Amino acid sequence: MAYRQQQSFDGSTHELHQQSAPYEDQQGYDNGYTEGPSRVRGGAGGYGATGGNDYGYSPKPKKRSKWLLIGVPVLILVIIAAVLGGVLGSRAANKSNDLTAGSSNGTATTTTGTGNAQATSTATDAGSAAASSAAANGGIARFAVATDTYLLPVYPTTTNTAVYFAPTVSARTNHQWPSDPDSPSTTAPRDHPRIIAPSYKWDALPDLIANDAYLAGWNATIMANATANFEAPSITYTLDGGLTGSGVLDVARELKVRVKNWGYAWRMTKDTKWIDRAYTELNVAMGGDASIPFGDGDTRWNWQHFLDVGEFTSAFGIAYDWMYDGFTEEQRTALRNAIVTYGLNYCDDAYTAGPTGANAWWLAVNGNWNCVINAGCSIGALAIQTEDTTGVAARVLAASVTNAQGNCLRSVMSDGSWSETPNYWYFGTTGFAELTSAVTTAWGSDQDLLNTNENFHLTGEYHMYAQGMTSLFNYADHGPLKYSATANSLLFMGSAYNIPTYTLYQREQYDASEPFSMFWYEPSTVGAFWDGLALDHHFDSGSDDWASMRSTWTDNKGLYVAMKAGNMTGHQTHGDIDAGDFVLDAMGQRWAGELGSGNYLSTGYFGGEGEDAQRWLYYRKRTEGQNTIVLDYLNQNVMTQPPTTYGSSDDAQGSSTVMTLESGSTAFYTMDLTTAYNGTSILRGVRTLNQRKQVLVQTDITAPDATNIQWRMHTNATIAISTDGLTATLSLGGETMSVVISNPTTGASFSQLPATRYASDPPLPAQTDGEDADQDNGDTTVLAIELTGGTYSLQVVFNPQWEGSSSSDFVTPPNVAIGDWTLTSHD
Structure with missing residues (x-):
């Protein structure tokens, strides 16, 4: 079992259980009502398409235990994002875990009886110390002082007139990203790293961390997560509902989370242990574990459930790009071949065949499948664009952005509502943010992804107003565990669309502490998100x-x-x-x-x-x-x-x-x-x-x-x-x-x-x-x-x-x- 830390607003962390699939007996992940047997299958989306057309299949089941009432203040299993979607005031937990109540300040904690207690303690101390140091250096201290039993931010009841004012962007030189020194293009992309986090941002990050309490706390949490992932065994490849069910989607998402943490740790420390651990895990996904009884040959990333391909390709693309200068040439070649063989070739086949092709119905969907898969295919292609000798990366990039414009970008209605449900918003907008950010950083232009749907930016309001005092207005299906999806698309949209309210809102949320947030967050954003915000x-x-x-x-x-x-x-x-x-x-x-x-x-x-x-x-x-x-x-x-x-x-x-x-x-x-x-x-x-x-x-x-x-x-x-x-x-x-x-x-x-x-x-x-x-x-x-x-x-x-x-x-x-x-x- 692996663990992941999530940071609270006092700088402490919650140790969340991150298991390898299958997640038997896992319960709800929305702090609200019961979701009953909530370990639903199917990945980041359903199996049907708009209008009731059935493109899908019925994955094989796993037995699940009954949910627990949430009168008990336990921490829900979310490795995932904060949302959780259940019925009323309940919280559910894996019955095999020893879950305990939170501390007196409202922060939930867990005990696991493993060696990760030290990681939790270290992250708590580091996060608190880092946040305090950043505030002392002239930065603004965190507004929220704790999290409640639903992992929502708790604010002080005193008014800080010095920092509580209408959202805006300041011109403080020690609290903003430097200008981009490069001029990349579609034909001459930026050097590695080019995806999400270019070199000039990595170079600027340490100073920003020293001056921003949010970045300081997130950095401490990410490093603690990387350590916990480092010490955990390799991910177990367990099928979920068969290859034509949810396949190995959870495996792919856990891999993505791990390589993001290790890639971040490598670039911040240059300690080669992160490179070695990452390659060990990636090698398993490339077929290095002979004990894995499925996915032989080029079907290993499971095109029969195409979300698996998207998330694996994304994970490998991030690893290849962020750790490019740490891998040996032999390792880079192996990773590049895997991206092409297991990922991009299938992406290319899908774009060529169109939505009537085998398992390519997602090409015509206005929903999260389209966003997640297009993002994954694009990230893999962008990562190897300048080293690919097969031509497949160029073909994929010529198709993926256009397809996303016509489908993913149409998932937001004229009022900002997400076309699926408030919970599927997480998967879809995460895919959108990753795709748009990756394209922009690699090529220097968002390729009109930000403007294709003039109402897309309104979907941040949809999420904020769907969030109640305990959980979402979580109508309809709530979806699977949110491994690699968070609400941090708000940080991206806050910067990309210049909507400081989104940035200020999301930086207070418990799921904000993950690697992409470090680069989507605009630290020059100041004020209180609530100032001037309508109640209704x-x-x-x-x-x-x-x-x-x-x-x-x-x-x-x-x-x-x-x-x-x-x-x-x-x-x-x-x-x-x-x-x-x-x-x-x-x-x-x-x-x-x-x-x-x-x-x-x-x-x-x-x-x-x-x-x-x-x-x-x-x-x-x-x-x-x-x-x-x-x-x-x-x-x-x-x-x-x-x-x-x-x-x-x-x-x-x-x-x-x-x-x-x-x-x-x-x-x-x-x-x-x-x-x-x-x-x-x-x-x-x-x-x-x-x-x-x-x-x-x-x-x-x-x-x-x-x-x-x-x-x-x-x-x-x-x-x-x-x-x-x-x-x-x-x-x-x-x-x-x-x-x-x-x-x-x-x-x-x-x-x-x-x-x-x-x-x-x-x-x-x-x-x-x-x-x-x-x-x-x-x-x-x-x-x-x-x-x-x-x-x-x-x-x-x-x-x-x-x-x-x-x-x-x-x-x-x-x-x-x-x-x-x-x-x-x-x-």
């Missing part, structure tokens, strides 16, 4: 159509609520039937949350998005598995795209970390779900109340002929229902939420139901290879309200029991028809 946002492109509302950007115990309308198709077969779905955070807990992915290996899971698709038979994809209304026990119409209305008092946070709200501060979001229910009139809305201390979820229903109307909300909380059934008291993580039916006061009552399929649901498809028919959702339950046919204005009010509050602090909203909602309608 409506994403209205129609791809999903959703709204995000919060009470603060800097207090993780504040309030966050998000709701979506539609549509359910066109997300690379990753969507749910979930119009009207919502999540709710308050007091540091997720009270209403998402179940996340189903089992990617289930029969028909990626078989399409039509009304009769087998995907919609699985609980986590069905309407009943969402936080919305179920009519007569049936799914919503998957082709709906409900019209929506949004309003906000347009509050923005100021420079202070303490947000003060005016009495009229509010936001609302409504939708007409009539088409979702095949002509039955159902309108739904959410709004904040009482200076954003309370939330109202209202559903106006006209369904006289309905047999059953069910309001459903998935929660990990313990539920106690009052005698009259009008109040449900939820308890979670030592906090309490009171949920009240304020209208109607007769004929409606709360009940608690299991998070399982209805008895009347159509049967599930027959499963193969011992797969479970549907997932066990553990202790997640459903808070429900059941009504018979009729006309209702169902008002459910959420009253978080804030510290120091009393019953007199809460308001009962008036009953206003959703069509009449305005900013002042509930004053």
Whole structure:
């Protein structure tokens, strides 16, 4: 087992378990609800394409254990990025690991009983000392003072007027990159190293580290990671779902993480031990381990699951380029031959054949597969461009950038929404950033990748507003473990698009400490990301159509609520039937949350998005598995795209970390779900109340002929229902939420139901290879309200029991028809 460090905001590190595939018994990686058996297969993307076309396959399964409740403050297994995608306030862990609670400052830690404890301690001391030294040299100290149990930054409650101001870029000479002294081109690329981090940046880095607390801390963490990787055994090549399943994708991603760390350590120290260790690992990937029982000949990087090719080629390209002057000529030749034989030849074949070629459907996909694979093929080709004698590197580069422009770059909608899901955003934007950065540094020009989609830069907002107080508004599939994907595309976009807010936001996040961040980060960026940032946002492109509302950007115990309308198709077969779905955070807990992915290996899971698709038979994809209304026990119409209305008092946070709200501060979001229910009139809305201390979820229903109307909300909380059934008291993580039916006061009552399929649901498809028919959702339950046919204005009010509050602090909203909602309608 290998380990990877992640750094907190106090300079300490978390030791995260990074295992070789398969990841049996691994659980969720989103701090939220359970994801049940969350070690889903399939890599950085699904197996279908836009519109429900099934290009894919069903990989073979591995057995997985049940998720653990997250009332226990343990560190989730993320080697990956910070997102994690689960249901409510839970955290899951590999049952074989000894996980312990965090320290008193809110920083989670783990113990493993291995020799890496010293690495953790060393990184903690080094990170803290480096950050302090950088601040003392005139740099700005880190804003966040710790991380909470969800690994989110914790900010001080005092206002530092000297550094908390609107985001901008300064002209401090000891805090900025020097000008590029070279003038590379497509035909005369820069000398090695040319990918992501050219020589002039390596030369400037030590001084910047000495003067920037963020760079100093990240540097210490990366070096600790490199040491931990150095001491670990070589990666075990274990198939995941067979070669035509997820193959060796996890192997490729772990290799990529390792060689980035070792390449960084080599360039910073020139110690040849990093070169030797890197080549040992690369040699295994080239076939040097005779015990590996698959992938003979030129199929070793598994073109049958093309993400594997992309990530292996990327890993080898980075290693070849960053460590070029450390390898012997014999080693360089071997690496170059591997890049061509196992990687670029297959990339070239795919570009030549087009999307109808064998396993090349990704060429026509607006999603993460296209971004990740084009990035990998390009990085491998750029790395060997000046030494390649076969001509394949030039052919690949002539095709990859153009294909990415027409597909990867089209993955962002007009409002910034990612075409797949908030979790797949990580994979896709990481691929985009790596591709664009590599091309720009090697050739001196981004080849119009930055401008192909004039809205691409808006996707940073999409990510920021999808992040709640505990985890993402993680609707639909959440994807696999985020080995080589982080949110550091925000650092790249912050610099490339000159959006300092992105840089300032991401530099505080726990996943910021990795090698590419050192070069994407613009250290001359200053200010507070939250200064002037609106609390609310409506994403209205129609791809999903959703709204995000919060009470603060800097207090993780504040309030966050998000709701979506539609549509359910066109997300690379990753969507749910979930119009009207919502999540709710308050007091540091997720009270209403998402179940996340189903089992990617289930029969028909990626078989399409039509009304009769087998995907919609699985609980986590069905309407009943969402936080919305179920009519007569049936799914919503998957082709709906409900019209929506949004309003906000347009509050923005100021420079202070303490947000003060005016009495009229509010936001609302409504939708007409009539088409979702095949002509039955159902309108739904959410709004904040009482200076954003309370939330109202209202559903106006006209369904006289309905047999059953069910309001459903998935929660990990313990539920106690009052005698009259009008109040449900939820308890979670030592906090309490009171949920009240304020209208109607007769004929409606709360009940608690299991998070399982209805008895009347159509049967599930027959499963193969011992797969479970549907997932066990553990202790997640459903808070429900059941009504018979009729006309209702169902008002459910959420009253978080804030510290120091009393019953007199809460308001009962008036009953206003959703069509009449305005900013002042509930004053």
